[in-house]
Amino acid sequence: MARIASATGRYGGRSASERHAERRSRLREAGLDLFGAGPGYRNSRLVDVCKQAGLSTRQFYEEYDTLEDLxxxxxxxxxxxxxxxxxxxxxxxxxxxxxxxxxxxxxxxxxxxxxxxxxxxxxxxxxxxxxxxxxxxxxxxxxxxxxxxxxxxxxxxxxxxxxxxxxxxxxxxxxxxxxxxxxxxxxxxxxxxxxxxxxxxxxxxxxxxxxxxxxxxxxxxxxxxx
The missing domain is CATH 1.10.357.10 (Tetracycline Repressor, domain 2)
Structure with missing residues (x-):
């Protein structure tokens, strides 16, 4: 699946780069929790990571193409x-x-x-x-x-x-x-x-x-x- 392009410009007082950094940080932390302390990579689903991160699947695809990429x-x-x-x-x-x-x-x-x-x-x-x-x-x-x-x-x-x-x-x-x-x-x-x-x-x-x-x-x- 091709990665979804993220919006440019400021939104909610934050720049696109700031929003990107926050999304990636939250997805990394969710991945660490699920892959490194929870069920593991092979037993985790993309929706599980999104739920853990408090983000939508669209927001995930703005950062990664697949769960393996994470x-x-x-x-x-x-x-x-x-x-x-x-x-x-x-x-x-x-x-x-x-x-x-x-x-x-x-x-x-x-x-x-x-x-x-x-x-x-x-x-x-x-x-x-x-x-x-x-x-x-x-x-x-x-x-x-x-x-x-x-x-x-x-x-x-x-x-x-x-x-x-x-x-x-x-x-x-x-x-x-x-x-x-x-x-x-x-x-x-x-x-x-x-x-x-x-x-x-x-x-x-x-x-x-x-x-x-x-x-x-x-x-x-x-x-x-x-």
């Missing part, structure tokens, strides 16, 4: 938010020792992607296997994360913190592990706290980089005295 938009929206959090922290940990820098960035990522459980479910569960188009989108965002992680690891090698090599394989293995474990954790297949999940993924990353901190480093073992 899910695709939410997937990119959540990924962009998480990436922004990570990128903003990079300069804040730039002068820290390599272990602290790696752990700081990794924990920032996990905190950002799990802060809102709806975001976790959208990122790791609802987006999987919907259509070839969304599978491609998911792979493209995965490649973007692999590139970002690879660049950060290469920067660490340039500093002399770790041995230089082609870090793409390391980054791909880490991203694959994150996606798999976070999916299983989000659907309840893994009985663990998010701190335990984070620690396990950190061990995997640091092991690949041949850095071997003890469990106390992750807050899971005996705590050192102040």
């Amino acid at each position: 899910l695709a938009d939410l997937h990119l929206y959540v990924n962009d938010l998480v990436e922004q959090h990570v990128v903003e922290v990079v300069p804040q940990v730039d002068d820290r020792p390599p272990l602290e820098r790696a752990m700081g960035l990794f924990r920032t990522y996990i905190d950002a992607v799990t802060r809102d459980p709806r975001h976790t479910r959208i990122s790791f569960v609802e987006i999987v296997g919907v259509s070839p188009r969304l599978d491609q989108q998911r792979l493209e965002r995965r490649a973007r994360w692999i590139t970002l992680i690879g660049d950060l690891l290469a920067d660490g090698a340039a500093r002399g913190d770790i041995e230089p090599r082609d870090f793409r394989l390391t980054a791909a293995a880490l991203v694959g592990s994150i996606n798999g474990l976070m999916h299983d954790w989000a659907v309840g297949w893994v009985d663990a706290t998010i701190d335990e999940v984070t620690a396990e993924l950190l061990r995997m990353l640091l092991g690949g980089l041949q850095i071997s901190p003890d469990d106390a480093t992750f807050g899971l073992g005996p705590q050192s005295s102040a």
Whole structure:
């Protein structure tokens, strides 16, 4: 279905761009509630989203062509938010020792992607296997994360913190592990706290980089005295 053109000009004291932004915000929030906390994408109907958002189907079609378009938009929206959090922290940990820098960035990522459980479910569960188009989108965002992680690891090698090599394989293995474990954790297949999940993924990353901190480093073992 072709998207309905939205009206231009001011209406009710708001510009067309302001009305567009409000509609999209309300539809995103409705999608997060239904796909990420309610029945899920596959069990939601367009009328359910419109009712949740307090908008008409016509107003929906002014923003999206299909319900899948809303899910695709939410997937990119959540990924962009998480990436922004990570990128903003990079300069804040730039002068820290390599272990602290790696752990700081990794924990920032996990905190950002799990802060809102709806975001976790959208990122790791609802987006999987919907259509070839969304599978491609998911792979493209995965490649973007692999590139970002690879660049950060290469920067660490340039500093002399770790041995230089082609870090793409390391980054791909880490991203694959994150996606798999976070999916299983989000659907309840893994009985663990998010701190335990984070620690396990950190061990995997640091092991690949041949850095071997003890469990106390992750807050899971005996705590050192102040």
